[in-house]
Amino acid sequence: MNSIKEVTQMTGITASTLRYYENEGLLPHVKRDENGKRQYDEEDLEWVHFITALRATGMPIVQIQRYVQLYQAGDFTISERKAMMLQHKRDIEHKIAELYRNLDKINYKLALYDVLEAQRNHADIKI
Amino acid sequence: MNSIKEVTQMTGITASTLRYYENEGLLPHVKRDENGKRQYDEEDLEWVHFITALRATGMPIVQIQRYVQLYQAGDFTISERKAMMLQHKRDIEHKIAELYRNLDKINYKLALYDVLEAQRNHADIKI
DNA sequence: CCTTGACTTAAAGTGAACTTGAAGATTTAT
DNA sequence: ATAAATCTTCAAGTTCACTTTAAGTCAAGG
Incomplete structure (x- = not known):
């Protein structure tokens, strides 16, 4: 206890x-x-x-x-509880997928910053 | 427009x-x-x-x-903006990792429900 | 004996991100 | 010409998940 x-x-x-x-x-x-x-x-x-x-x-x-x-x-609600968990599992997976999609956008922004900084440091950069 | x-x-x-x-x-x-x-x-x-x-x-x-x-x-803030995005990227990755960890727990629960339901449907189940 | 510290309850307060409502201006449709 | 639609501002309201506060109980330590 x-x-x-x-x-x-x-x-x-x-x-x-x-x-x-x-x-x-x-x-x-x-x-x-x-x-x-x-x-x-x-x-x-x-x-x-x-x-x-x-x-x-x-x-x-x-x-x-x-x-x-x-x-x-009681036990007679097991299938409903399981259904809740299954739905929640799908929600989480959906949430993770959306996070990945948005992470891609952040990474794209970061790539742009790399280019911008490189341009400011060396005007003769080739891409 | x-x-x-x-x-x-x-x-x-x-x-x-x-x-x-x-x-x-x-x-x-x-x-x-x-x-x-x-x-x-x-x-x-x-x-x-x-x-x-x-x-x-x-x-x-x-x-x-x-x-x-x-x-x-202006442009002189580029490195700070990039730092913000980098930190945010790490935050998102951390968030995704935590979601996966908790998803594991939900999946474990679901596995338990599978066993429970099987037991209720066929008392002679072997695991 | 009395203070300290850990607990109790119930209610009020907080912070974040919107959302709604009221009152007014202007454009569009009948 | 009048009504409906769409916009405007500004303030107040809502929701969610806690968090804080106030007032009180109880056991242990000095």
Whole structure:
């Protein structure tokens, strides 16, 4: 069992954010000790890591919320949860492809700068 | 010369956003007709496309602002502009790498779902 | 005993990037 | 001639994901 401070150290998520996630229903299973303080078990930690991966890939809080609700509803939601993950996988792949396309434009700009600088340094450059 | 409506059709950027970008100093060169209406020339369009690429890769408005200011200051800022683009290129590459890492986690989840579903469909599955 | 530090809640605040609304000017269509 | 479309400015509103603040509880240390 880990205190909220330990979880912040293990995950890099601030205590405020962890409480916020819990309030939003993203971490519904976190238990409390006799004084009402949060105690995160291994499963909670896995959820924090999973939520972090979903957030880092741009999944909105409401959608993670929905996913957690499905999880809590039971095994009969497995196919829907899987469909969500499949769609999200495609979203990420699309996002990566778009980043590559735009990276190409940045690289083109950089190539132009190389030419410009070369021209300013040696007026006799041949291209 | 293109009206704001034509630019929205060509770029997919809304008129409000184009005005907002101009107010923020991202499009300082846009001319007006005799009635004060915006008229975008080819260079403006190129800037809109470039700004779109920078935004799509996560560059904040203030940084694009800075870039445009450097551009306006003249050729002596070329090396600084190039440095900005180089840094941004590295940021994008880092972002792509992180997306791939998190995509791996999603794929792992998906693999688990495949196993789970298989188990539910055929209790005699061998793995 | 009292202070310190780590926690708690609930509500309000923040920052970024737009987006919308109100009020007015001008051009275009009927 | 009147109505609709398109533009203008400027200010206010929205959304998302936190973050901060205020006020309070509790256990340990000096």
